Amino acid sequence: MLKRIFIFSIIIGASIAFISCEHQPKIKIGAGNNNTPVDSTNNGTNCSPDTVYFVNEILPMITSNCAQAGCHDNITQAEGIVLNSYSNIMRTVRAGNANNSKLYKEIINGNMPPAGSMTQEQMDKIKKWINQGAKNNFCNSGCDSTLFTYSGQITKIINTNCIACHQSGTVLLNSYASVKALVDNGRFLGAIKHQSGFQPMPSANTFLSDCDMKKITKWIAAGAQNN
Numbered sequence: 001m002l003k004r005i006f007i008f009s010i011i012i013g014a015s016i017a018f019i020s021c022e023h024q025p026k027i028k029i030g031a032g033n034n035n036t037p038v039d040s041t042n043n044g045t046n047c048s049p050d051t052v053y054f055v056n057e058i059l060p061m062i063t064s065n066c067a068q069a070g071c072h073d074n075i076t077q078a079e080g081i082v083l084n085s086y087s088n089i090m091r092t093v094r095a096g097n098a099n100n101s102k103l104y105k106e107i108i109n110g111n112m113p114p115a116g117s118m119t120q121e122q123m124d125k126i127k128k129w130i131n132q133g134a135k136n137n138f139c140n141s142g143c144d145s146t147l148f149t150y151s152g153q154i155t156k157i158i159n160t161n162c163i164a165c166h167q168s169g170t171v172l173l174n175s176y177a178s179v180k181a182l183v184d185n186g187r188f189l190g191a192i193k194h195q196s197g198f199q200p201m202p203s204a205n206t207f208l209s210d211c212d213m214k215k216i217t218k219w220i221a222a223g224a225q226n227n
């Protein structure tokens with residue numbers, strides 16, 4: 001009897017895990033997207049300096065500061081909050097009203113993220129995005145994939161999308177030497193391309209944008225130099 005209950009709970013558990021992963025479409029984040037439009041009111045128009053865009057700026061910022069394992073990722077769901085997609089993030093947001101949004105209040109009160117790692121500029125972006133209606137919008141930044149030096153572009157991509165989780169711990173991305181080692185053993189590309197056998201980065205349901213991906217692959221193909 002016990003054995004039967006055990007097997008039954010494994011089947012239920014596996015189905016729940018399957019369902020919750022299955023319905024998260026993977027999206028591409030960061031600058032220079034060629035995504036299919038996520039919002040018909042703003043389907044990838046050129047970036048306006050007065051608008052804050054969810055896919056380009058807010059999602060990478062929140063995923064890297066808040067959706068770490070052990071925090072607000074799918075598995076941990078600290079306090080029942082998952083911050084890894086637009087619909088999940090919107091559960092903590094009142095569109096048009098940053099001061100009444102849990103997401104913004106927790107951040108400016110210094111409660112979240114725990115390390116207090118968000119800059120004033122990042123907090124201001126979140127506020128502006130919420131007050132502009134908290135849309136699931138993105139823009140075409142005119143990202144130029146022919147530019148791909150380590151100091152000019154690659155570090156910027158890493159700082160936006162990866163560094164919050166990789167400035168301490170076992171996998172480091174905070175110096176050229178540590179990045180180069182991960183490039184040389186294939187783990188860097190394996191992770192960002194979501195190849196099997198590697199942990200998918202920057203998260204299981206997000207890819208880097210096409211343009212950022214091109215810059216990285218070109219930089220690696222040209223010898224991943226410290227240029």
Ligand code: HEC
Nearest residue numbers: 064067068161162165169170171187188191198199201202
């Ligand atoms: C939300 C946190 C988070 C973000 C954002 C993140 N990572 Fe990770 N990454 C992890 C964790 C956790 C591991 C597992 C290893 C560990 O515990 O340090 C990992 C592992 C890796 C590995 C080793 C993969 C393997 O299977 O060998 C690479 C390479 C990596 N990350 C690169 C990146 C890159 C590049 C980015 C940005 C594009 C990124 N990560 C963004 C949390 C993150």
